[in-house]
Amino acid sequence: MKIAIVCYPTFGGSGVVATELGIALADRGHEVHFVTYRQPVRLDLLSQRIHFHEVHVPEYPLFHYQPYELALSSKLVDTVKLFGIELLHVHYAIPHAYAGYMAKKMLEEEGIYLPMITTLHGTDITLVGKHPFYKTAVNFSINQSDVVTSVSENLKQRTLEFFDIKKEIEVVPNFIDISKYENPSYTDCQRSSMAKDDERIITHISNFRPVKHIPDVIHIFNKIQKEIPAKLVMVGEGPEKENAEFLCEQLGIMDKVHFLGNSNEIDRILCFSDLFLLPSKAESFGLAALEAMVNRVPVISSNAGGIPEVNIQGVTGYLSDVRNVDEMASNALKILKDDATLEKFKDNAARVAKKFDILNVLPLYEAIYLKAYKTR
Ligand code: GMT
Structure with a gap:
């Protein structure tokens, strides 16, 4: 046609x-x-x-x-x-x-x-x-x-x-096109460019609009990094970005957060990510979460809108009520606490993503x- x-x-x-x-x-x-x-x-x-x-x-x-x-x-x-x-x-x-x-x-x-x-x-x-x-x-x-x-x-x-x-x-x-992930267009996943070997990499990708609850992303990460070595990678541009940078400065975590701006190659960032954060106030679907999952990245999200149709509680990650930053952080730590648990969630994320x-x-x-x- x-x-x-x-x-x-x-x-x-x-x-x-x-x-x-x-x-x-x-x-x-x-x-x-x-x-x-x-x-x-x-x-x-x-x-x-x-x-x-x-x-x-x-x-x-x-x-x-x-x-x-x-x-x-x-x-x-x-x-x-x-x-x-x-x-x-x-x-x-x-x-x-x-x-x-x-x-x-x-x-x-x-x-x-x-x-x-x-x-x-x-x-x-x-x-x-x-x-x-x-x-x-x-x-x-x-x-x-x-x-x-x-x-x-x-x-x-x-x-x-x-x-x-x-x-x-x-x-x-x-x-998502699963075949792209079976034969990625790049061969090297440059994890070392973002974090040290013992650090977990946590990622958020969005248009930084108020609906994404960007301050919650920062607060969740702040709680995580107090417990385990970690870095936060923030991808995207939008009206909340400056406030987010300011909040990181205030919390004294600027050296642990990378603001990368917009990227056309999110798979190259997701390939070394250990966890994806999506605490949105509303989300009809959450394509970013699905893109994370297909890259073997578990998701900590709110339970807003259609997210529960993508991120499966206790399987591909965890979902909490909107704004429940404490629970999101403690669930994140549950996933990140040891390599075996993280691997299990990573495998699940990739398996469920295949449905789409x-x-x-x-x-x-x-x-x-x-x-x-x-x-x-
Ligand atoms: O909010 C965004 O990320 C942008 C927005 C858009 O219109 O492009 O995303 C909406 O459509 C996506 C694709 O269907 C969904 O995955 C997003 O969940 C949805 N955003 C919201 O509902 C807030």
């Missing part, structure tokens, strides 16, 4: 999932067209079957807000007509489902029917989407999608709770595409 994918091109999980899905679809013989305002960060290879179309939004002084949705829907119409696109898959409802609906309507005027699949990712529902300023339009555009999918059962339930959804929501979990192999998830999307296509 010829499929257009709309997503955020940034480091966030929804953009990563959309990009990896597009690449996998192209591998299966589909023709994939990414339509977004920048080349997605994980899309480094364009080919005959992977195209990128940039949405330009020229600055005009009259506009206090530049009309991205307008530019996106126009670009979609042009791309569909030029390349004979048969299906549109939008990731993250705001404003993509809305722009997609406008594109559909414009195309209908010309006798072209474009089925639209909307994948809900989390904050488009739980944080931003349900805000009264957006809710009406988000509700409308979800209901106008031909198929709606959600990345976890929990997010499906939250969507039904917050919105008046007339469509069936199909749960299609996020995924792209080979199991891709056919679910392909079946949905076929169903949506048949509604033409």
